[in-house]
Amino acid sequence: MAAHEARQGHTKVAQDIQNLVDKAKERKFLTEHKTSPIPLVQPKGELVNLVSVQYSDTRLIDMVLPIALKKKT
Numbered sequence: 001m002a003a004h005e006a007r008q009g010h011t012k013v014a015q016d017i018q019n020l021v022d023k024a025k026e027r028k029f030l031t032e033h034k035t036s037p038i039p040l041v042q043p044k045g046e047l048v049n050l051v052s053v054q055y056s057d058t059r060l061i062d063m064v065l066p067i068a069l070k071k072k073t
Helices: 003-008 011-032 046-050 067-071
Strands: none
Touching: 003 046
16 A cells, blocks of 8 residues: 555655554564463453452363363363
């Protein structure tokens, strides 16, 4: 789109589009390379004061499972 606008002589619009694309690529790079874990369970809104959420200390590797169930993981 930026190239098309530039060919049409709309250099300001082309530059704006290119800047937006560059910012989006930068944001994507930053979010892809996070090293900290992302919490999956977070109560929000009114639930914050009503619900308690925590992760289990038991890991799957530490559990004794039937072979059929273990194969599903």
